[in-house]
Amino acid sequence: MEYRFSDRVSNLKPSAIREIFKYASDPEVVSLSAGNPSPDAFPAKEIAEISAEVLKNDPISVLQYSVSEGYTPLRNTLKEYMKNEHNTGSDSDDILITTGAQQIMDLCSKALINEGEVVICEAPSFIGSLNTFRSYNAKLVGVKVEPDGMSIDELENALKANPNAKLIYTIPNFQNPSGVTMSFEKRKKVYELAKKYGVLILEDNPYGDLRYSGEYVPNIKSLDTDGIVIYAGSFSKVISPGMRVAYCICPKPIFQKLVVCKQGNDVHTNIWSQYVCNEFITKYDFNAHLARLREIYTKKAEFCMNLLDKFCAPAITYHKIDGGLFIWCDLPDSIDMPTFCKKAVENKVCVVPGNAFLTDENEKCQSFRINFSTPTDEQLEKGIKILGEIANSWS
Known part of the structure; x- marks a missing residue:
């Protein structure tokens, strides 16, 4: 049977982030692509x-x-x-x-x-x-x-x-x-x-x-x-x-x-x-809970930015943050961003290509997004080190 979809959805594509999750489900893959809270953050x-x-x-x-x-x-x-x-x-x-x-x-x-x-x-x-x-x-x-x-x-x-x-x-x-x-x-x-x-x-x-x-x-x-x-x-x-x-x-x-x-x-x-x-x-003390979350994420954000400084410079630059769960990273024009993200996946690291966040996904973009809240410190260090090695050895 030929399925005829509505005009509203016929041109929609799956979420790039959800598609990346398919790779991230591999236990050997370091996922820097999700936006999930830290496992330590839940008031279970x-x-x-x-x-x-x-x-x-x-x-x-x-x-x-x-x-x-x-x-x-x-x-x-x-x-x-x-x-x-x-x-x-x-x-x-x-x-x-x-x-x-x-x-x-x-x-x-x-x-x-x-x-x-x-x-x-x-x-x-x-x-x-x-x-x-x-x-x-x-x-x-x-x-x-x-x-x-x-x-x-x-x-x-x-x-x-x-x-x-x-x-x-x-x-x-x-x-x-x-x-x-x-x-x-x-x-x-x-x-x-x-x-x-x-x-x-x-x-x-x-x-x-x-x-x-x-x-x-x-x-x-x-x-x-x-x-x-x-x-x-x-x-x-x-x-x-x-x-x-x-x-x-x-x-x-x-x-x-x-x-x-x-x-x-x-x-x-x-x-x-x-x-x-x-x-x-x-x-319960909601403000105290928020303060605890800020403490958790402050440490993780600072750790992540220190890793980016240590392993990714000079090829990868990034925008320092005052809060939230994400860091936006930039590549030089000499590095093709989509190819870089594919190489990262091949090396068991998932990031989100920047063009996924644009109103025109075909527009050229030299950026990608990483998340630091979900991975462990060990995973963060492993994943960011791999990203730095790929970018700094680019030819």
């Missing part, structure tokens, strides 16, 4: 305690259907937490609990983007979000990421050239994949441009709590007095990605449409997971 004991208690004393509350908007105590907790800790959210906003932050991208695309309309994205940007926008036949327009965030001049040029732009998608903190943090000055300018051109901002912030150094920078959503910012937060990097709990803070009219879309998607997010997240935030 606390999750077990919370789960045992509710399943013993009130199991139906987490096993029965629930409301699409999300577990009410968690929504209330997050409203208070985000307002008090980050000045994020107002009386004009509401909060939706979603099945991971990826679902926020999907629901926003479904609710807001018509076929052919433009989403302006950082270049590079997170492949999962790019593929979601592509699945709704959006036109992607990339804006160069500079050391302090997306280029403001390029952003305004893109807005002028694309009057049908609907969204500006940004990951302002420890951006995936570049590791760059957008300055506060640029955040204000991005907000001003969005307001000027009548475009919404989709602010994706899964890594904001994982700052190792430097000053805290307020969220773009904290500037939102005009109802133009949709904020995506997540527990994937600070509690557990497997639980699939994220949250979207957005203007109430958008919230109402996202709820309707979610009802046709998965009815509601896993209630047990939502319950665990709420109990963990309210009955």
Whole structure:
């Protein structure tokens, strides 16, 4: 039988990262490609305690259907937490609990983007979000990421050239994949441009709590007095990605449409997971847990950057980071990046080719992304040493 796929998916390709995972499953391969939290980062004991208690004393509350908007105590907790800790959210906003932050991208695309309309994205940007926008036949327009965030001049040029732009998608903190943090000055300018051109901002912030150094920078959503910012937060990097709990803070009219879309998607997010997240935030020391995560990742990030200095210079350069889970590495023009990544796989090391994160995957790219949170120190040293040997012996 000849299968006829919808126009939305006929040209979609599998995620480059997920394809690389097939190689990374080999126990002999050092995977520097994943974005998984460190195995030491999970509050497994606390999750077990919370789960045992509710399943013993009130199991139906987490096993029965629930409301699409999300577990009410968690929504209330997050409203208070985000307002008090980050000045994020107002009386004009509401909060939706979603099945991971990826679902926020999907629901926003479904609710807001018509076929052919433009989403302006950082270049590079997170492949999962790019593929979601592509699945709704959006036109992607990339804006160069500079050391302090997306280029403001390029952003305004893109807005002028694309009057049908609907969204500006940004990951302002420890951006995936570049590791760059957008300055506060640029955040204000991005907000001003969005307001000027009548475009919404989709602010994706899964890594904001994982700052190792430097000053805290307020969220773009904290500037939102005009109802133009949709904020995506997540527990994937600070509690557990497997639980699939994220949250979207957005203007109430958008919230109402996202709820309707979610009802046709998965009815509601896993209630047990939502319950665990709420109990963990309210009955355990959540800030102490975040401090422990920062300690873990600070050591791993510094160790990784020291290895890059030791084994990879001068052929491989990289961008120093103040937080997050990723380091963006650059190759000289004399080294073909796709061939380099293939050679790395042949030598049992997986990294992600940089072009996978571009709005145009055929565009020339000399960069690749590595992750340091998942591998052990021994694996990191082995993998980075191999990368350095390949690059520095290139001919």
